Amino acid sequence: MSVAEPPRAARTKRRTRIQQENEEKILDSALEAFSQHGFKGATLDAIAEGAGMSKPNLLYYFRRKEDIHAALMESLLEDWLEPLEALSAEGDALREIRDYLRRKLDMARERPRESRLFASEVMSGAPRIEDYLHGRLKTLVAEKVEVIRTWIADGKIRRVDPYHLIFAIWSTTQHYADFDVQIRIVMGVEGDGHIDDAARFLEDLFLKGLAPGRPGGEEDPQADFT
Amino acid sequence: MSVAEPPRAARTKRRTRIQQENEEKILDSALEAFSQHGFKGATLDAIAEGAGMSKPNLLYYFRRKEDIHAALMESLLEDWLEPLEALSAEGDALREIRDYLRRKLDMARERPRESRLFASEVMSGAPRIEDYLHGRLKTLVAEKVEVIRTWIADGKIRRVDPYHLIFAIWSTTQHYADFDVQIRIVMGVEGDGHIDDAARFLEDLFLKGLAPGRPGGEEDPQADFT
């Protein structure tokens, strides 16, 4: 019996150069596949071909399809929280929100496949990340909701629902990754530049939309044309 | 040869009651499957089971998997344009935008599966709706972009990028359908009620964010803390 123990299991340090390289290739190819076709729709054959290796070889590094997806998710979810974590109660409210918008939009620009991977997982009912959603994500959001409530109480931003504010930031920014194809077609653009315009628009919209009335100013209950 | 011609082909009027019912059942089940797992990930077996019939029977009504998806898409894309089509150049700018927000949010509430179906199609590269995106959608958006530009020129709303305004409305509203699972978990809610809060928040955000400065007012170049 000369078969080596498949390696990923427990080692702290990546053992060999080849392993390092191949796992990278696999994860990159898998990211492409899963983000386009979802977990069920992506196939090991396609992932193996994209990684430039045979299917049994791929399965030497990851024993099951699930394991590849899990590895991808783990590294994704880590980074997913970061931008929101960085939202600081101490900073200036509007500036903090603007910076959060920028960080999220940068991620959509630089890592669109990860965004789509996440979206496709959630849209399929999030069966593989339930724990994460119920745990770390929910907790972190609740925490930042409190920060926003403080800003509201201090008159730093207008009185809005903090949950929906966060959702609005998530959705508007991730949209540029998840619906990339549609946006390019509708706008007729090719490169990256439209995302800079998006940044300007979104910062503008949110800052104007959230800024409190001037100190002595009217609370201006919006013209109520129902 | 006693096999009847599969019926869908060309008839103007649905022929039989049974056909009507079964096609409905199939499309409903297929909507569920495609919206969760995408085109590749959904299987005829699952769709047939969901529709309560055998696979050959299902294939009696729709010859190929693609045909089911196409039928679903056709009816979806029809309705998809409606809310934007209703955006009228003649109406009051802010009210029109608010109404558009409401219509989109109503669709997200009432037809979340359709929204996810569309999202999953776009995320997989939109191979089956390219024509639609390049054609009717692009044209309609261009048209409404002009409407918005007019409003800006007339000082009815602030100077913002019309394309990104439309994208922001799309993304914030569809988010409540596509990311429904995540939202429910993070907010810890069950029913429908949070969407009413979302409506309030979004109308508030967009109206405040778009309303022009008071006639004699400052143009207020946003505090530029870079």
Added chain:
DNA sequence: GTGAACTTTGACCAGACGGTTAACTCGCCG
């Protein structure tokens, strides 16, 4: 340079998958 650990592969498997066929049953119009 050698041997043990690491890597790769061809052949294979059982079940799922999209789809076909032929024959059977049912609904309904006259």
Added chain:
DNA sequence: CGGCGAGTTAACCGTCTGGTCAAAGTTCAC
């Protein structure tokens, strides 16, 4: 109530899919 077309199904087909296995090839520390 007979018959014809509509509706249904069991059996089947070739291919794809996730995954296994044993054997062969490659690396690299000593």
